[in-house]
Amino acid sequence: MVPPLKGGILAPPPPPGSMQAPPDAMTIKRKFQTKYKLPTLNWIALKPNQVRGTVFSELDEDKLYSVIDFARFEEQFKLGVQGAFPDRSDDINNSKRFKVPEKVTLLEHNRLRNMAISRRKIELATDVVVKAVNSLDLKTISQDCVDILLRMVPNDAETKAYREYEREKKPVDALTDEDKFLLQLTKIERLSQKLNIMSYIASFAENIQIITPQVHAITAASRAIKSSKRLRKLLEVILAFGNYMNSSKRGPAYGFKLQSLDMLADTKTADRKISLLHYIVETVSSKFPDLMGFDQELRFVERACTVTLENILTDSHELEKGMDLCKRELALRRDSKDAAVLQEFLAQSEDKLRRLQQDIKTAQEAYASCVEYFGESARSVATNIFFSMFVRFIKAFKQADQENETRKKMEVAAQEALKKPPQESIQKKNLLNAKKSTQDAVINELKNKTRMVNEKRLLKQDEVYNGALEDILLGLKNEPYRRADAVRRSQRRKQENVRLSRTMEEMEL
Template identity: 45%
Template structure:
């Protein structure tokens, strides 16, 4: 693989991706690579370029050669873009110097353009001046040929410039720069970027757009912005500009017929100005373009019909710094801060007044509530006077004594007396002297059926009272506590048999039949009928109140059946029905079917068990006969393991078997039973049902169980053996024992060994200056005196995996496999002609024997290893034994890194705090990625700021795309 990667010349990130492929995918890539043949070596292209640069010979021959140059450069660009990296590296090598020849040819192709432009600008075309100017532009290219300044060279250059050679040279350089090594060569070349920038003088707008896209991408690579600025400084000097970017703005203003060039130019200006971190420098670059009339020109371009150009213009304007607007914003901010402080003070005053108003309103409401309570009492008292005029006359006597009854139960408001009711007269003997006032009795339970005794008559005129109401529950005594909207009634009439002048209101207040007292005689909720819906509806998971919890609540006054009678629920059912629906049927038909099913089906199973069995059968999705046949024939493909485990719960119990037998003995038809019961009848007739299902489950789980158990046993065996047989680990422990005895022998005596948990204490024992631990020192001793022990951990294998193993559980699983295999053997002894059982036993007997043997080996090896290190295997499971070594190895490896950790943490923290830079790091494919991204989304500077005002007044921002 390593040799193949080298031959394919893949970058590191692509190599990492290639290593993740499987072997088949790798082989396909290797075959594709071998089928790919490079058309020409780099030297072939370089020889042709060198021949074009040779200025000797007849001009007619050069005309023939120049016809071939365009095709050669096109093939070179394709090779640089599509061949492997090694081809490009060979082209750029020191031996071939492909980049130098490519730059020389591009300079030769466009030198005539530079000369002609300079002549037009100065109004002269003298050869002496042209040679002088060209010498100035080419002084940074040591590899240039000397004959370039001749008139013949100028004629040849004009012939080349009329072709697409410069454009193809730029394409070649773009392909080279897409590789990190090629990009670095271009950036460090003395005149490559300068020549790319000078290509803006080319007459082809496509070439100019290509150059600007490439230069914009370079600006976004780290260090590229400074190089591009330096190239434009050289452009200014070569082309005789008065100020930088003068020619660029001239081309942008004059060549308005080519939208691609204008889009690329606007994008380049945006990135050139706003891709720098220094805000002051951004303002400076922005002013350079504003000085050349960019702002005015953008105002004229707002009427362009090109959406792409409008997007780039708006992106530039969104990034523009308007220093005057920023100053104005700063002044406005200070004024707003002062205004905000005033508003906060005003808000505090209003809040204070609001709190005072709330307090006053609370007092007013409280007084009104008290007045309402008193008024309600008086209204109820007047109602009571109308019910009992005789008692009213006596009670309203101011000076005469009043002797109220000890208790009084009032019936509901007036009703005709029941027949046979006796009339109570006023000729009763005087009451005996009152007993001492007892404490108020507790309220009777609401479910009591005792009827309160008929109260004695009030003294004075006789009062005819109806008999007590039917026994529907006992109301609490009127003296009991009652919390209601109208106040609290706590007075008990029986507490005093005399009513003073001042207690008259209290006495009659206790007699008022309040709403709560009356509701206690309510007989209970109506029996609500179940609602049969047209469709199956989803459940509404609320917490319902029980019937005895509704009494006295608002729900006691609601009638939901009346609401349902007023509404059309068809639309509700259509919108909220569940997705799983049976065929819609009429509600009456459904009720008839439900009633028929209830009366015709008799279930032998307990309801919940029958319901769970029905759910299980629906999950299986098989007919009863198919399920039972699969169990009888041990068909593992027909029955899934999950379904078998569910069926195992429904093996008929003895009670269910008796019920089924009695049902069949009575001769009753099976059609009267539900589907679950019919399944249970057929299911229970399978011979040795429990053994069959157990065998099927075991056979299905056996391969997975082996796959889970075997690696864990292997980990225990390998880890135990590697620890026990490691001579380097033994030497390490010997060194630790020596240091421990050296530290403790004078105080505690010499030790002959130590518990493994002591290894964790090596990090806790620190030196006097607290700068290093005992483990640090031991590691330094090992590095100095025992270098062969430094890699002792390479002899210890599978420590982390063995630490996760529960050996007791694994051994129990092995025993369970043995029991399952024994049951399978017994089943095969009964059915020796069953091929499924025979094949299973034949193929898995030896495998199980091997696992059982490995289990015994793992147990023996682990116990001997634990005892070898002085531990008790009964109290030291693998989850305690192996992690000691895992932690020790981890700490040992980290010791050399300890001095560097604070510095590394600081670097990581600084990196974390850094903001994501505007520029990118150079890497393979970076240039193409940047160019592609810029075509998709325009460049936006990091600083979030207001949009430019240049187009706000004219409404451009509303018309431009977002």
């Protein structure tokens, strides 16, 4: 198919006899003149010689241009009305088109690309952005836009370059859109300070809501651990076991570090089946059952082990710095109409920050008192490490209790199995009973048959009549007497002997 030229005119066919392209030659890709300016896809293109032998050499996307609705695609992704882009093919062909001069940028390539991406996320005109920043207007600019602007703030070198560009009275219209935007940002006094204030105001309430529960968790956990009577009694039991085990070698101890609680599960019997923690839990369960629920008095520990007092102090310090920044900005615009935003914020937020700082001080005191109560130092042990030791001990204690219960059930089942007769003896007994029943049945059958034979030798009373004897004798003369089953007596005895011998063999088996 002959590709069309611009304007819809078909290119003339190649002259006859011209050289044909080699079969592996790459097809020249079609160029498009879009109606709107579209964003650039920053992919890494392959050169024609790199495509040969790859999957792309088997693709033909030209047939998709008539299937896909690219007009709708342009409407969705348009950035603005398409301008007259310089046509490089026209330059090569020395066409008479006018070439639009390239835009000037004072930014390095990566910085310009990042600015272009960030600028597209702020769907506001430059003058609207400048006005909102100067007035600290968070209703016009969202917190997300403020965070984007903070990343776009020109550095000292860029600010100096833009001012020098204006000082030399060079045309601003020659700059790229991104350079124009940054140029206007450089004209905002205290740009970084104003953006930081806006970000601080927007996130202040959320930060207070995040930090306050963490502070309360540390306070509650510290007080709960220190005041727990069950925990104190349980540590007493552990100390007794430890001194009993170590007194002959190391001498008795008056206390131990809390990290020693992790060693209880590692100290085991010679057969490695039972640990010291298993035995302590079993002892507590039988001798001091009220201590088994000691973890109920330490409900806040698990929440407190996920935070650190050091991070809380850092966050509090940042909140305090932001509040001071707002106060300094208010002092600079005391007589300005924009001062109302700062005045309202300070009136609502200063007390909240003050209460948070007081809660932090209370948490510090409660934690220091708790740590010292257990022989530790608040300076050397972080809150998350201290509370994690109790969380691990509670988990190991419960696991040991479950394993003890499982072991007890297995021991009971084993004892019950010993009391019951073995299954093999039961099977043998059942087999002997079955054989005895078979033997009795055979003997009974033989007795019944013997009785029936004896009964057949006698005539029944109703068969006795006058002349019966004469009839029997006459019959014997005519035909010899045979048994009803036509078997001779010798043969019958032989069969009975065989049957009895088989029965005796079965009985012996």
